[in-house]
Structure formats: structure tokens, C-alpha cells
Amino acid sequence: MKPLLLLVLLWWTLPLAAQSTQPTAADRGRWRQRVSRVTIYRDTYGVPHVQGKTDAEVMFGMAYARSEDRFQETEAAYIQSLGRQAEQSGEDGVGWDVFFRAFEFERLGQEEYAAATPAIRALADAWADGTNYFLFKHPEITPKVSIRYQGWMLFTMYRSFAISPEAADVDLRSLAKIVLPAARPEGEGSNMWAVSAAKSASGYPMLFVNPHTPLLPVYESHWISDEGWNLSGLTAYAQTAIPVKGHNEHLGWALTVNSSDMADIWEEVFDDPARPLAYRHGSGHRLAIEWRDSLRVKTAAGFETRAVTLRKTHHGPILGERSGKQLAVNFGNVDHGGLFQQWYAMGKARNLTEFKQALDINGLTYHNVMYADTAGNIFFIHAGTVPKRDPTFDWSKPVDGTDPRTDWQGYHTPADMPQVLNPPSGWMQNTNSTPFLTTTEDANPKRTDYPRYIAMHPDNWRARASRRLLTQPGRFTFDQWAAMAFDTYFYAAEREVPLLVHEWQQLVAVDPARAAVIQSMVTGLGGWDRYGRVESVPALWFTLYQRVAAPRSARADTTTWFRIAALEAVRAGLVRDFGTAEVPMGDVQRLQRPRERDGESYRDDRPSLGLPSADGGLVGTIFAIGTQQPAGMKRRYAVNGSAYVSVVEFGPKVRSRSITPFGQSGDARSKHFFDQAPLFAKGQFKPAWLSMKDIQTNLEQAYRPGEEKR
Known part of the structure; x- marks a missing residue:
């Protein structure tokens, strides 16, 4: 799609009233009551286990605890x-702000709050209270933006x-010409497995949880209330x-x-x-809605306030223009909501029936879900708030908004989506892969039973590697x-190494001198066991x-000797940087946590740890680590991939283990900054x-919010 013009009209400068963040007497009284009913238990890894009388008090305590670690x-x-x-x-944030204002998240959030049940509103209010109370108790913290959380x-x-x-089949960057997150970096994705008694030695189901995301935003926590909440898990991106x-x-x-x-x-x-706001729809016209909003923009001289004019049709906000036509964009679940309520209900569920009732809220936007329980069930669903569409249109491209047949027809329900129960x-x-290969063939959903716009992921290396492990006797x-x-295990090597060896053997016949330079590398790769260990040179x-060959292989590149050229480039780079090609994996793939709050970046002259693996999408490994090589550095540093790894066994007493790449705290002065x-x-x-018995046995500190040791 060609770059398009963002329709943002700048008008005049308006004053913006400062928002007071000072607590009222009512705030202080409410906070005192909440504090008296909640306790934060920090285990020996700094993970907060927050216990309260009600779910709302736990929300308050956890908001405080997380702010301590990651405000x-x-x-x-x-x-x-x-x-x-x-x-x-x-200026770098203006595009973001226009984008989020165009979707009216503030209005929609206020409306969803107003329509929520009193119990759900109480949870949201408690979260805001916990965050505001943290700032009140920590005046040394200077927020980047003044917000009184509500x-x-x-x-x-x-x-x-x-x-x-x-997650969208839409080129938003070229559409809006705004600063959006970079395209998904290597290492992102996720893995998940479940086994039932048929594959579990104990007879109890087991679950493997392994999101591949940027490494820094992950946060582990445990929520415990007298109302039956006892949830341990991972939050994402602080969102x-x-x-x-x-x-x-x-x-x-x-x-x-x-x-x-x-x-x-x-x-x-x-x-x-x-009628400038009239747009064609069917045999007539509809009227777009246009409104003005104001942005506060940081400049070298201070702050200035700008007004922007935004427009939306019944399809969605106008974000671009092409060939004289204005382009409206929409996402499933922007107007639907319910995501917080769904995750809350999922965590409170006690069995598969209640869990499926939580899924029926249909607030989960673009995720597969894999489930296991103490009753012996395992379950998978390719979930998401997917709009119902006329399948005769090509929805991978802009569609004709004048044709009423392109209007969304509601949303698919969970019952419409591919799923597997107790195969x-x-x-x-x-592994972000097709749901039609979730398990053995006879128990999988059938591709022909679903519209093309549902479940478009193909099979991938990590899925093949998963099946290799799960089908062991x-x-x-x-x-x-x-x-x-x-x-x-580098599953991609099963295909790629034989192709490289074959190409090298052909080279020997026509250019033996060139082939001799990389002979030891080809021999080493041919005899390699295909595991990514820190001491492995072939890995x-x-x-x-x-990194060099895979993009060309994916394009079915027929250039003569492109695999040879890729290996030659690897050799040249290693000799240049390390004086030899015989460099172990862990000498280059490194784990380091810069003091990101202080603006530090990755450096070869700072301490780091060797890592045994690489990007899962690149080499087809389960323990996936995506790395980047900063300018001027010789080593590569982990930035995404296995950001959280958890295994759970659902017996009479649930057993669980977890790990994150760095540690619980974002404060470089904390012993929990890099202890994991x-x-x-x-x-x-x-x-x-x-x-609670295990928590007390492995306790570092217990305190009420605002009474922690510093």
C-alpha cells in the first residue's frame, strides 16, 4: 500500500487547565481504610503476593506493589x-496521540466504566487508588505527565x-504516516502446550506458558483475596x-x-x-461525525496546545486518503470492550464451564487460548473478537465503503471459532501457528469449516519443534x-544444513579453492547435533x-551460491570481530540489562551472561531468544523472545515453576533487578x-502499602 496522507487539521492554540493531583480528605480516609485491609508479601525473588479481604483491596495493594517495581x-x-x-x-508523540484520540478511547473507557457492574467499578477504582496512593507516599517520584488516576x-x-x-491485516504505518511501534522484532511470538493424563506420568494435566515479547515489560504477581481470588501469573506491556x-x-x-x-x-x-460530511452509502448518503480535540505538545520552549479536527464514519475513524477517497479504519473490540472483565472472570473460574462462560464475554481480541485443569481437561480455542464479513470481498485490501455489503455484521462468538477439547x-x-495442526490430524478442526479470514497463520518451525517433543513415546x-x-534443538537446521552441505559439495567441483576456505565450517555444521548450547560453535x-540466508531462502532465491556467500559472510564477520571463526554461541549471544531508566544502552564492556539459544522463528527452537547488535558492538544482546517461562502441574496441590530473564524490579539499585x-x-x-504456607516459608518481607522498608 502506498503512503497516505493523515487527515489532521491543526487549528488554534488553546489553554489547557492543569489537572490537580493533590489528594482530598476523602481520598486520604479511603486510602487508610484500604491499607488496613491488605498485606503485600514479597518472596525471596521479590515477587509480590498481595492478600486482601476483598478483590478490590487486592487490586489496591497490587497497584501499589507494581508501582514500587515498575511505575x-x-x-x-x-x-x-x-x-x-x-x-x-x-512531536514524536503527536501521531500516536491523534491515532488514539481518533478511536476515542477516553470516551469509550468512560462509557464502559459507567455501564459496568458495581463490583467491576470497585476493582477499577481500587486500582486507581493504589496508583495515586503510591505517588502520595513517594514524593521523590516525578511523573513524566501529571495524571490523577481514575x-x-x-x-x-x-x-x-x-x-x-x-495482528491486523492492515498496513497502518503507511496508512497513517504516524509513529507506531516498530514491526514485530525477531524473537516475538509465543509457545504454549498442554498435556492430559495420556501424556503425563503423574496422571495430572500439565501446562507450558511461554510468551515471546520484549523482555523488559513482563511482570509476575500473585493475587489472593478472601473472596476466592488466588491467581498467579503474568501481566503484559503494563497495559x-x-x-x-x-x-x-x-x-x-x-x-x-x-x-x-x-x-x-x-x-x-x-x-x-x-454537505461536506455526507458520504455515499448504498443508494443514498450518511453523515460523518466531525469533532475537535486538543493536544498538549512538549517543545523546546515549553508546552503548546494544539487543536486537531477528527472525523469518523459508521465504519471507523478517517485516518488517510488515497485517490480522492478518504479511508476509514476499525479494529475488532475497539467498540466492543469487555477485555478487563473477561480476564478477571478467567482468573476467578473454578472449572471448564466457568472458564468457557468467561470466554463468552468475547473481549479477547486476537489470541489463542490453551487451558488445563485439575479435573483432567485440556482445551484449546482460536479466540478473538473477529468481525463477521461478507466472504466474497478481499478483506486484505481496502474495500468499497459505499457498498453496504462491506459493513461488519457483528462479531463471531467463541462457538464459531476453531477449538479442541481433550484430544x-x-x-x-x-506457537502462533495454524489451529488446524493443534494435535493429531483426526482431532484437529478442519480448515474448510471456517471463513478464510479466520486463522490465517501457517505452520511454522516452532510448531514442528513442538510436535517433535510432544509426540515422543x-x-x-x-x-x-x-x-x-x-x-x-534448532529444528530449522534439519532442512537448511543439508541444503548448505549439498551446495558446498557442488562448489568443490567447480571452485575448490573457494570451497576450502569454509570447509571446516561446513564439516562442523554437518556433524553438529543441532542443539544451541553456550559452548557450541556450530550453533x-x-x-x-x-540471518543472511533465511530471507533469501524464503523468497526462493535462485542466485548461484547464495548459501555459500552467507556462510562466507559469517566467517568474515567473526574473524573481523574476534580474530577467529571458532567462537562459541555464548560468547556472542548475551543477556544484559542496561539501566534503561538512566538511558543506558547495551555495551560489550559491561557484565553480561552467555545465552544458549536464538530466535525461534529464525532457527526453530522452543527456548527462543531474539537479539540485536548495537552499533559499534561485537556481541548481540537479548531484547525479546522467552520473556516469561512457566510450567504448571494440576494435581491435588498445584505445582508451578516460573522464570523471567532479568528480575522483578525495574530499579537498578534493587537486588531483584537481575537476580533471575x-x-x-x-x-x-x-x-x-x-x-500461603509456601509463601511464608520463602518470605523476604511482609508489609502494608506505604509501610515497606526502603
């Missing part, structure tokens, strides 16, 4: 969802989670208050992003000069299950080789304690 990340998520990025980033903002933040440029993946004493679930088309573009025709094989897997012990989570060769890293680098877990 800056939480604040950034609110700033973005409220369309106030320009107050922090200046309950409705939680729903605005969850609405923003529905916007995923990578979600409660865990998006986790388990309680009855059940657990994992997520992977799926490929259903959940966004579309409509070409709108405004052709009535007398005879006893195993299921998904026999049943898995919990220790074996945990070890499989860190499997570093590094293959990883670097794939040595375990992670070795492919080892820490315990994830669920019972």
Missing part, C-alpha cells in the same frame, strides 16, 4: 492510551490493548492490570497471538459539496516437562548464517509459590 512502565501505558504521548515525547482510565488502557498493528496468563488452584491458561483478520479499511466517498493424543500445541514427568520448556554459525538472570541463562526455573 514508569505503568505510567507509560496510561500516557499512551489517554492520547497524551506528546506531553512526554513532543477508575475509568483502566478501561481506556484495556481498549488500547485491542490495537495491534501486527493490563491483572494477569493475562496464569493459574489458580483449579486451572490455568496460556495465550498466543493469532492471525485472524481483526481490522479493515474502507474507502469512503465524500461527493456532496453542499485422544493427550497433547496440544500452538511415553509420558512426561514434571521435571521432563520443565526441561522441555528450555529445549534448544553460532547456523544462527548467524540464517543466572537461572534464566542456564535454562532453570525458580518456584512459583501459590499456597
Whole structure:
């Protein structure tokens, strides 16, 4: 799609009243009551286990605890969802703000809050209270943007989670010409598996939870209330208050992003000069809605306030123009909502029936769900708030907005989506891959039963690697299950190494001198066991080789000797940087956590740990680590991939282990800034304690919000 013009009209400068963040007497009294009813337990890894009398008090306590560890990340998520990025980033944030204002997240969040049940509103209010109370107790913290947090903002933040440029079959960057997140970097994706008694040595179901995201935003927490909440899991990107993946004493679930088309573009025709807001629809016209909004923009001279004019049709906000037609864009679930309520209900569910009732809220935008429970069930669904569409149109391109047949026809329900329950094989897997290969053939959903715009992901290397492990004979012990989570077998090497060896053998016949230069590398790769270990030299060769060769292989490149050229480039780079090609994997693939709040970047002269693996999409490994090589550096540093690894066994007493790449705290002065890293680098877990007895046995500190040791 060609770059398009963003329709943003700048008008005049308006004053913006400062928002008071000072607490009232009522605020202080309410906070005192909440504080008296909640306790934060920090285990020996700094993970907060927050216990309260009610779910709302736990929300209050967890908002405080997370702010202790990661306030800056939480604040950034609110700033973005409220369309106030320009107050922090200046001109670079204007596009973001216009984008979020165009979708009216603030209005929608306020409306969802007003329509919510009193119990749900109480949770949202408690979250806002916990965040405000943290700032009150920590005046040394200087927020980037002045915000008095309110309950409705939680729903605005969850609405923003529905916007995923990578989960949509829409080129939003070229459409809007705005600063959106970079395209999904290597290493992103996710893995999840489940096995039932048929593949479990103990006879209890087991779950593997492994999101592949940027490494820094992950946050582990445990929520405990006298109202039956006992949820341990992971929040994501600071956009979600409660865990998006986790388990309680009855059940657990994992997520992977799926490929259903959940966004579309409509070409709108405004052709009535007398009525500038009239656009053609069917045999007549409809009127667009136009409104003005104001942005506060940081500049070198201070702040200035700009007004923008925005427009929307019944299809969605106008974000671009092409060939005289204005382009409306919409995402599934932007107007639907319910995401916070759904995740809350999923975490409170006690059995499969209640879990499916939570799924029926249909607020989950673009995720697969994999489930296991203590009753012996395993379940998979390719979920998402997917619009119903006329299948005769090509929805991968802008469609004719004048044709009423292109209007969305509501949303598909969970019952419409591909799913698998208790397959005879006893195993299921998904790695951002097709749901039609979830388990053995006879138990899989059938592609022909669903519209093309549902489930467009193909099979992938990680799915093949998963099936290789899950179809091994026999049943898995919990220790074996945990070890499989860190499997570093490079499945892509099964295909690519023989092709490279064959091409090299052809080269020997025509240019033996050239072939001799890389002979030892080809021989090493040919004899390699295909595992990515820190001490493995061929593992590094293959990883670097794939960076060069894989894109050309994917394009079916027929250039003579392109595989040879790729390996030659690997050799030249290693000799240049290290003086030899014989470099072990862990000498180049490194785990380092810069003091990101201080503006530090990755550096070769700072301490780091060797890593045994590489990007899962590149080499087809389960323990996936995406790396980047900063300018001027010789080593590559982990930036995304296995951001959280968890294994759970659902027996009479649920057993769980977890690990994150760095540590619980975002404060470089904390001992929990990098304390999990040595375990992670070795492919080892820490315990994830669920019972209060285990928490008390492994306790570092217990305190009420505002009374912590500093």
C-alpha cells in the first residue's frame, strides 16, 4: 500500500487547565481504610503476593506493589492510551496521540466504566487508588505527565490493548504516516502446550506458558483475596492490570497471538459539496461525525496546545486518503470492550464451564487460548473478537465503503471459532501457528469449516519443534516437562544444513579453492547435533548464517551460491570481530540489562551472561531468544523472545515453576533487578509459590502499602 496522507487539521492554540493531583480528605480516609485491609508479601525473588479481604483491596495493594517495581512502565501505558504521548515525547508523540484520540478511547473507557457492574467499578477504582496512593507516599517520584488516576482510565488502557498493528491485516504505518511501534522484532511470538493424563506420568494435566515479547515489560504477581481470588501469573506491556496468563488452584491458561483478520479499511466517498460530511452509502448518503480535540505538545520552549479536527464514519475513524477517497479504519473490540472483565472472570473460574462462560464475554481480541485443569481437561480455542464479513470481498485490501455489503455484521462468538477439547493424543500445541495442526490430524478442526479470514497463520518451525517433543513415546514427568520448556534443538537446521552441505559439495567441483576456505565450517555444521548450547560453535554459525540466508531462502532465491556467500559472510564477520571463526554461541549471544531508566544502552564492556539459544522463528527452537547488535558492538544482546517461562502441574496441590530473564524490579539499585538472570541463562526455573504456607516459608518481607522498608 502506498503512503497516505493523515487527515489532521491543526487549528488554534488553546489553554489547557492543569489537572490537580493533590489528594482530598476523602481520598486520604479511603486510602487508610484500604491499607488496613491488605498485606503485600514479597518472596525471596521479590515477587509480590498481595492478600486482601476483598478483590478490590487486592487490586489496591497490587497497584501499589507494581508501582514500587515498575511505575514508569505503568505510567507509560496510561500516557499512551489517554492520547497524551506528546506531553512526554513532543512531536514524536503527536501521531500516536491523534491515532488514539481518533478511536476515542477516553470516551469509550468512560462509557464502559459507567455501564459496568458495581463490583467491576470497585476493582477499577481500587486500582486507581493504589496508583495515586503510591505517588502520595513517594514524593521523590516525578511523573513524566501529571495524571490523577481514575477508575475509568483502566478501561481506556484495556481498549488500547485491542490495537495491534501486527495482528491486523492492515498496513497502518503507511496508512497513517504516524509513529507506531516498530514491526514485530525477531524473537516475538509465543509457545504454549498442554498435556492430559495420556501424556503425563503423574496422571495430572500439565501446562507450558511461554510468551515471546520484549523482555523488559513482563511482570509476575500473585493475587489472593478472601473472596476466592488466588491467581498467579503474568501481566503484559503494563497495559493490563491483572494477569493475562496464569493459574489458580483449579486451572490455568496460556495465550498466543493469532492471525485472524481483526481490522479493515474502507474507502469512503465524500461527493456532496453542499454537505461536506455526507458520504455515499448504498443508494443514498450518511453523515460523518466531525469533532475537535486538543493536544498538549512538549517543545523546546515549553508546552503548546494544539487543536486537531477528527472525523469518523459508521465504519471507523478517517485516518488517510488515497485517490480522492478518504479511508476509514476499525479494529475488532475497539467498540466492543469487555477485555478487563473477561480476564478477571478467567482468573476467578473454578472449572471448564466457568472458564468457557468467561470466554463468552468475547473481549479477547486476537489470541489463542490453551487451558488445563485439575479435573483432567485440556482445551484449546482460536479466540478473538473477529468481525463477521461478507466472504466474497478481499478483506486484505481496502474495500468499497459505499457498498453496504462491506459493513461488519457483528462479531463471531467463541462457538464459531476453531477449538479442541481433550484430544485422544493427550497433547496440544500452538506457537502462533495454524489451529488446524493443534494435535493429531483426526482431532484437529478442519480448515474448510471456517471463513478464510479466520486463522490465517501457517505452520511454522516452532510448531514442528513442538510436535517433535510432544509426540515422543511415553509420558512426561514434571521435571521432563520443565526441561522441555528450555529445549534448544534448532529444528530449522534439519532442512537448511543439508541444503548448505549439498551446495558446498557442488562448489568443490567447480571452485575448490573457494570451497576450502569454509570447509571446516561446513564439516562442523554437518556433524553438529543441532542443539544451541553456550559452548557450541556450530550453533553460532547456523544462527548467524540464517540471518543472511533465511530471507533469501524464503523468497526462493535462485542466485548461484547464495548459501555459500552467507556462510562466507559469517566467517568474515567473526574473524573481523574476534580474530577467529571458532567462537562459541555464548560468547556472542548475551543477556544484559542496561539501566534503561538512566538511558543506558547495551555495551560489550559491561557484565553480561552467555545465552544458549536464538530466535525461534529464525532457527526453530522452543527456548527462543531474539537479539540485536548495537552499533559499534561485537556481541548481540537479548531484547525479546522467552520473556516469561512457566510450567504448571494440576494435581491435588498445584505445582508451578516460573522464570523471567532479568528480575522483578525495574530499579537498578534493587537486588531483584537481575537476580533471575543466572537461572534464566542456564535454562532453570525458580518456584512459583501459590499456597500461603509456601509463601511464608520463602518470605523476604511482609508489609502494608506505604509501610515497606526502603
